[in-house]
Amino acid sequence: xxxxxxxPNTSHPDARRAWRRLKHLASLVAVAGLAAxxxxxxxxxxxxxxxxxxxxAYVGLFNDNAVAVIDTRANRVLTTIPIPAGPHGLVIxxxxxxxxxxxxxxSTVSVISTSTDRVVSRIDVGKAPHGLAINRSGSLVLVAVFxxxxxxxxxxxxxxxxxxxxxxxxxxxxxxxxxxxxxVASQQPGAAQLAILDxxxxxxxxxxxxxxxxxxxxxSPDGAALYYTLAGSDAVQVLDPKQNRVVAQIxxxxxxxxxxxxxxxxxxxxxxxxxxxxxxxxxxxxTVIGTVTVGRLPxxxxxxxxxxxxxxxxxGSNSVTVVDVEKQRVLATIPVGTAPRxxxxxxxxxxxxxxxxxxxxxxxxxxxxxxxxxxxxxTAPAMADGSGAVRIQNFAFTPAPITVTPGTTVVWTNADAxxxxxxxxxxxxxxxxxxxxxxFTVTFDKAGTYTYACTIHPFMQATVIVKP
Ligand SMILES: [Cu+2]
Numbered sequence: 001x002x003x004x005x006x007x008p009n010t011s012h013p014d015a016r017r018a019w020r021r022l023k024h025l026a027s028l029v030a031v032a033g034l035a036a037x038x039x040x041x042x043x044x045x046x047x048x049x050x051x052x053x054x055x056x057a058y059v060g061l062f063n064d065n066a067v068a069v070i071d072t073r074a075n076r077v078l079t080t081i082p083i084p085a086g087p088h089g090l091v092i093x094x095x096x097x098x099x100x101x102x103x104x105x106x107s108t109v110s111v112i113s114t115s116t117d118r119v120v121s122r123i124d125v126g127k128a129p130h131g132l133a134i135n136r137s138g139s140l141v142l143v144a145v146f147x148x149x150x151x152x153x154x155x156x157x158x159x160x161x162x163x164x165x166x167x168x169x170x171x172x173x174x175x176x177x178x179x180x181x182x183x184v185a186s187q188q189p190g191a192a193q194l195a196i197l198d199x200x201x202x203x204x205x206x207x208x209x210x211x212x213x214x215x216x217x218x219x220s221p222d223g224a225a226l227y228y229t230l231a232g233s234d235a236v237q238v239l240d241p242k243q244n245r246v247v248a249q250i251x252x253x254x255x256x257x258x259x260x261x262x263x264x265x266x267x268x269x270x271x272x273x274x275x276x277x278x279x280x281x282x283x284x285x286x287t288v289i290g291t292v293t294v295g296r297l298p299x300x301x302x303x304x305x306x307x308x309x310x311x312x313x314x315x316g317s318n319s320v321t322v323v324d325v326e327k328q329r330v331l332a333t334i335p336v337g338t339a340p341r342x343x344x345x346x347x348x349x350x351x352x353x354x355x356x357x358x359x360x361x362x363x364x365x366x367x368x369x370x371x372x373x374x375x376x377x378x379t380a381p382a383m384a385d386g387s388g389a390v391r392i393q394n395f396a397f398t399p400a401p402i403t404v405t406p407g408t409t410v411v412w413t414n415a416d417a418x419x420x421x422x423x424x425x426x427x428x429x430x431x432x433x434x435x436x437x438x439x440f441t442v443t444f445d446k447a448g449t450y451t452y453a454c455t456i457h458p459f460m461q462a463t464v465i466v467k468p
Contacts, residue, residue: 055346056114057302057311058099059320060087063338064418064457066395067101069117072304072311072345075322075332077459080395081117083110089132089172090342091141093156099344100141100154102129109143111159114346121159125152131172131216135179140199142182144170151184151197163202167195172216175199176241177223183241185214185228194228196244208244216258216300220265220283227259227268236270238286248286252279258300262307267325271298271312278312278321280328290328294321302345313340318456335458337395338418388444389413390462392420392434392454400462401449409443410464420460425451 054073061068066080067087085105092099092114099112102125109129111121128147134140134156141154144167151170153163168188175182184195192213196206210230217228219241226239236259238248254274261268261283268281271294278292278301295314298321302311309331310323320340322332388410391398395416404410412422412434419433422440428450431440444450444466454460 055096055304055348056117057320057343057345058090058092058101058112058114059313059336059340060090060101060342061337061339062086062088062104062315062341065103066337067099067112068336068340070311070320070334070336072309072322075334077334077336077457079117080337080457081112081119082394083112083119084108088130088341089144090344091132091134092344092346093134093138094136094347095138096346096348098138098156100132100134101342102132102143104128104130104146107147109141109154123154123159123161125154125161126150126164130170131185133173133175133182135175135199136177137179140175140179142173142175144173144184146170146187149188151182153199153202165197165202165204167197167204170195171214174217174219174226174228176219177221181241183208183217183219183226183228185217187213194226194239206244208239215256218259218261220261220268221263222265225283227261227270229256229259229270234272234274236268236281250281250286250288252288253277253291257298260301260303260310262303262310262325263305264307266307269301269303269310269325271301273297273299276314276316278310278323280325292321292323292328292330294323294330295319295333299341300343302343304345305347311343311345313343315339315341337457390422391415392422392460395420395457395460397422397460397462401465402462403465403467404444406445406447406466406468407443408466409441411439411441413439419456420454421456422452423455425453430455 054071057070057072059068065085066082068080069078071078083101084103087101088104089102101110107127109123109125110119113120125143126145126148130144130146133142143152145152149168151165151167152161155162167184168186170184171187172185173182182197186193186195192210194208195204198205212230212232215229219226226241228237234254235249235251237246240247253272256270256272259270268283270279276296278294279288280290282289294312296316299313299315310325312321320334320336324331388404388408390412393415414420414434414436417436419435422431429442434440447466450464
C-alpha cells in the first residue's frame with residue numbers, strides 16, 4: 001500500500017474518530033432498516049431527505065461556502081446548500097420556513113427555503129455583511145453591513161432592503177423582544193459602542209460607549225436584560241436596557257463569544273473560546289451553574305424550542321456539539337464541514353430517546369475482503385480511461401457506489417470550489433486534499449467492497465465495488 005506522503009494531515013486522530021462515529025451512525029441506520037445506499041442517496045436529494053417531524057438545524061460553514069443542514073433526530077448532516085463566499089450571519093424565521101444567510105465576501109443575504117433546502121432569493125445589502133437579527137414576527141431582518149458602515153433593514157415580504165442606518169463597523173445585532181429597539185455591536189476602532197436603534201424611526205437614538213470591542217449580544221426573552229461579550233474580557237456583561245447600565249458581570253472561561261438564552265428564559269448560555277466550553281448560567285443569580293466541554297473555538301449557540309437541547313458550533317474542530325442543557329452533558333458530536341460559525345434550529349423538538357449517544361464504538365475489521373488495492377496514486381489532470389470516473393460535486397460522490405472490474409483505475413475529480421478528499425475507510429488510500437478542478441486516482445486490483453469518505457466532510461461517504 002502506497003500512501004500519498006504529501007498530505008500528512010489526513011492521518012489526524014480526529015479523522016479516525018470521525019470514522020468510528022460514521023460506523024456507529026451506520027449501525028443505527030441499519031437498525032432502522034435503511035440500506036446504506038439510501039443513506040448516501042439522502043445526501044444528494046435534499047427534498048426527500050427531511051425526516052418528518054424532526055427539526056433541522058442550519059450551520060454556516062465559513063470556509064466551505066455552504067450551509068450544512070442537520071437532522072436533529074438522527075444528529076447527522078442531511079445535505080449542504082452552496083451559498084456565496086463566507087457565510088457569516090444566520091437567522092431563521094419564527095415559523096422555521098426561511099433561513100437568511102449573509103455572505104461576508106459577496107455583499108448578499110441568501111434566503112433559503114427550509115422545505116426544499118434551496119436558495120430562493122438573494123438580496124444585495126452592501127459590502128461584507130456580518131451578523132443578522134430577526135424580529136419575533138419575522139417581518140424584519142437586520143443586517144450588520146460591516147464593510148459599508150451601516151445596518152440594512154430587510155422587509156421579508158418584499159425580500160428587499162427598505163432602510164439603511166449608519167453605524168460604524170457593525171458586527172452583531174440583537175432586537176428587543178417587543179421589536180422596537182435594536183442594539184448593534186459596533187467595532188469601529190476608537191469608537192466601540194452598542195449603538196441603539198429605534199426601528200420605527202429607523203435611526204440611532206442612543207449609545208453605550210465601550211472601552212473594549214463588543215463581540216456578540218442577545219436579549220433575555222422578557223427583554224429585561226441584554227447580555228453581551230467583549231474582546232479582552234472574560235465575563236458576560238449584563239446590561240439593563242431601561243437605564244443602559246451594566247448591572248452585573250458574570251465571570252466565565254477565557255474569551256467568551258456568543259451569549260444566548262433558552263426560549264423560556266430558564267437558562268443563559270455562553271461559549272468560551274479559550275477552554276472550548278459551554279457555560280450554563282442562572283439568569284436570576286447571574287452565576288454559572290455548570291459547564292460542558294465542547295470542541296475547539298466554539299462560536300455560536302442554538303437551542304431546541306423547549307430549551308432542553310443546545311447546539312454549539314466548534315469553528316476549530318469542524319463539528320457541532322449537542323448538549324443536554326439541564327444535565328450539562330454532551331449528547332452527540334456531529335462532523336459538519338469546515339469552520340462552522342453560526343447555527344440556527346427550527347422550532348419543534350426531536351425525540352430525546354432518538355438522540356445519538358456520544359459513546360464511541362471500537363474500531364472494526366476491514367470490510368468484505370481485507371485486501372488493500374494496489375494504490376497507484378497520482379494527481380494528474382482529470383479523466384483517465386473513463387470507466388472509473390467519480391465526480392465530487394455539491395458535497396457528494398457520484399456515482400455512489402461505483403462498480404468496476406479488477407485492475408480499473410478510479411479517478412476522482414473535484415468539481416466543487418473547495419477541497420475534498422477520497423480516503424479509504426481503513427486508510428487503504430488517502431488522497432489528502434484534492435483541490436478544485438484536480439483529480440486523484442487509485443487502481444483497484446483485488447475484488448472487494450471499499451468504503452471511503454471525505455475526511456474534511458465525513459458525512460460524504462461512498463463505496464467502490466470491485467467485481468470480476
Ligand atoms: Cu469534502
